[in-house]
Amino acid sequence: MADEPTERITEAELAVMEVLWDRAPRTATEVAEALGEARGWGLATVKTLLARLVAKAALAAEAEGRRFLYRPLVARDRYLGHESRRLIDRLFGGRAAPLFAHLAETEALSEQDLAEIEALLKRLRA
Amino acid sequence: MADEPTERITEAELAVMEVLWDRAPRTATEVAEALGEARGWGLATVKTLLARLVAKAALAAEAEGRRFLYRPLVARDRYLGHESRRLIDRLFGGRAAPLFAHLAETEALSEQDLAEIEALLKRLRA
DNA sequence: TCCTCTCGTTTACGCCTGTAATCGACTACG
DNA sequence: CGTAGTCGATTACAGGCGTAAACGAGAGGA
Incomplete structure (x- = not known):
């Protein structure tokens, strides 16, 4: 994994990272399911966080058909x-x-x- | 010092706290002088931070004549x-x-x- | 007394964060 | 073939944070 000085990961984003550190790749829906219980977030919220993490280069999003598989870029x-x-x-x-x-x-x-x-x-x- | 669950102290506020942990009490101007070098903040900025810290009960402001002496409430x-x-x-x-x-x-x-x-x-x- | 300086207070403002709703495209069932 | 559902992208919006200017009251010198 690259060592570009990734921007800071926020508290909410960290929860998403933890899910993907635990198992990857996963789709947005899967991540949301894993988080739904713990944090009670809606799918929309999780998608926003995923997008922000991709923008920060903390996650990679690989297209699989019409959706994305997310995986950590930061160990x-x-x-x-x-x-x-x-x-x-x-x-x-x-x-x-x-x-x-x-x-x-x-x-x-x-x-x-x-x-x-x-x-x-x-x-x-x- | 009380142990009320003080609200989180932010990065910028921490710099102010450090100055007062180092020596207290001090006036706003003194704090600003101590910080001016390191952070290049104007007096106005420092005053804002002091006010916010007082609001968070992380600092006490004791009136001395027309101005305040600030001292940490959180060790x-x-x-x-x-x-x-x-x-x-x-x-x-x-x-x-x-x-x-x-x-x-x-x-x-x-x-x-x-x-x-x-x-x-x-x-x-x- | 009047003006200037200095305080603390109030207001400002743009960016980040948490938390979504909405939209336009596409897919898949009926 | 049409329509309902699903996907990512775009937009939203309130509150926190960094950084500060503007304001009003009082103090102190002229």
């Missing part, structure tokens, strides 16, 4: 990285350790989190 | 926690470990970060 991983970095840059001076420290201080880390992070660290050190 | 720490949690909830299923794993995998952690986190972990375990 979820890439997006996660992007957003995490944004947060760290904006609020923690660009360094990850302060974020971690903050989470630790505010008890936002579960025992499980700690264990996993510890294991990860060990692996990184190997 | 920076509280805000950081809020935003971190938001990101973790939205993108990492509400758990911190996957965020950390993601940062680790994408090489977003410097040697220094790793060392600090390691030290923090050790302290938490003590």
Whole structure:
């Protein structure tokens, strides 16, 4: 997947991306069905969001007969990285350790989190 | 500082908050001076943002003679926690470990970060 | 006292976002 | 062959956001 600096994906658009990250390609109707329950959006709304995402080059729309099959152009991983970095840059001076420290201080880390992070660290050190 | 569920602070507003977190109270003019360099905003713009933040109860405005002294009502720490949690909830299923794993995998952690986190972990375990 | 400067408040305005309704083209059933 | 349904595209519209100018009241110097 290309790495053009994709425009920012909004909250509502993210919900659409999640559906397609979960499984792709899908048609507009399928995406709407998947979202209808969670968000209660009408088909029209979903189509608008799909169109905007295509315009932002976050999705590709491949014609299949008279309709489109949508698939992500931005990998979820890439997006996660992007957003995490944004947060760290904006609020923690660009360094990850302060974020971690903050989470630790505010008890936002579960025992499980700690264990996993510890294991990860060990692996990184190997 | 109260913990009323403050409305979301926007990007531009955050810049104003940072100035006041750094030192408070300050007048509108002082805030504008502090921001003028970094963001190139006019006094009018800063005043608008201050007013909006007061409306959101993120700032207190205490009259001093004919003008106001602004001071944060939301602690920076509280805000950081809020935003971190938001990101973790939205993108990492509400758990911190996957965020950390993601940062680790994408090489977003410097040697220094790793060392600090390691030290923090050790302290938490003590 | 009068004018100018300075405050905070009000109003402005264009773009983005969330949430659609409408439209024109096409398809597929009757 | 006509008509109802479906598709994507176009248009809509209110509220939020970034950025600011205009306004009215008070303060302070001339």
